[in-house]
Amino acid sequence: MLEVDRLTHSFVNGGENTTVLKNVHFTVSQGEMVALLGSSGSGKSTLLNLMAGLMKPTEGSIRINGQAIEKMNENQLAEFRRSNIGFIFQAYELIPQLTVRENVELPLVFQGIRAKERRAKAAELLERVGLGSKMEMYPSQLSGGQQQRVSIARSLITRPAIVFADEPTGNLDTKTEKEIIDLLIELNETLRITFVIVTHELEVARRTKRVIQLRDGELVEESGQAGEAE
Numbered sequence: 509m510l511e512v513d514r515l516t517h518s519f520v521n522g523g524e525n526t527t528v529l530k531n532v533h534f535t536v537s538q539g540e541m542v543a544l545l546g547s548s549g550s551g552k553s554t555l556l557n558l559m560a561g562l563m564k565p566t567e568g569s570i571r572i573n574g575q576a577i578e579k580m581n582e583n584q585l586a587e588f589r590r591s592n593i594g595f596i597f598q599a600y601e602l603i604p605q606l607t608v609r610e611n612v613e614l615p616l617v618f619q620g621i622r623a624k625e626r627r628a629k630a631a632e633l634l635e636r637v638g639l640g641s642k643m644e645m646y647p648s649q650l651s652g653g654q655q656q657r658v659s660i661a662r663s664l665i666t667r668p669a670i671v672f673a674d675e676p677t678g679n680l681d682t683k684t685e686k687e688i689i690d691l692l693i694e695l696n697e698t699l700r701i702t703f704v705i706v707t708h709e710l711e712v713a714r715r716t717k718r719v720i721q722l723r724d725g726e727l728v729e730e731s732g733q734a735g736e737a738e
């Protein structure tokens with residue numbers, strides 16, 4: 509499903525070259541839920557952004573369902589991302605002028621899906637994430653945890669092959685964090701959505717079956733929890 513092959517990434521700043529990721533190599537299977545850990549500045553967001561096609565790697569390859577995304581041109585990549593990749597941000601990134609339902613529908617607008625079908629799909633997902641009664645409200649009228657649920661529903665609306673989340677609970681209190689992780693685990697188990705979740709929180713990593721960790725730009729695979737290693 510996801511194959512990261514000898515990925516290296518460097519940033520050039522004022523003539524100085526900093527290598528953030530070194531020869532990172534791993535695969536994620538369909539239906540897996542993986543936590544990506546690492547200290548601040550270890551390159552987690554960089555790796556996630558590369559895997560989601562938000563930037564191009566210096567070296568190496570990223571294949572999603574067998575397709576090398578670094579080889580695609582702008583248009584191909586935009587099209588591929590639209591139907592295959594979901595992304596959940598730490599700060600939700602909802603559009604304040606749109607209702608909850610309209611925010612969730614938006615990726616389908618870009619796909620040219622008709623209003624009636626969009627509405628039905630958004631309503632179904634919003635029910636699923638526990639926001640059936642808030643569909644016509646605006647993001648500012650919701651709590652942080654509820655806004656993150658909206659952004660989760662939005663990330664799933666196109667039924668992507670894989671969803672990347674960058675510290676999805678980073679702005680939430682412990683109780684809400686637990687509820688969001690419960691929801692992600694439920695979506696992983698019932699819909700077989702593949703998730704890669706960047707987190708600082710050991711609590712989040714403790715609950716996923718597989719943990720990978722970045723250290724000094726290199727990837728270290730943690731052993732799975734009792735009997736659940738891949």
Ligand SMILES: Nc1ncnc2c1ncn2[C@@H]1O[C@H](COP(=O)(O)OP(=O)(O)OP(=O)(O)O)[C@@H](O)[C@H]1O
Nearest residue numbers: 519520521528546547548549550551552553554555
């Ligand atoms: N656009 C950029 N230009 C130059 N350097 C960058 C850029 N983006 C990130 N970096 C550097 O790459 C390194 C890794 O950054 P990254 O954001 O991937 O870390 P992170 O593991 O996500 O950290 P955090 O946990 O704080 O979010 C940092 O040293 C950062 O300064």
Ligand SMILES: [Mg+2]
Nearest residue numbers: 552553554674
């Ligand atoms: Mg980060």
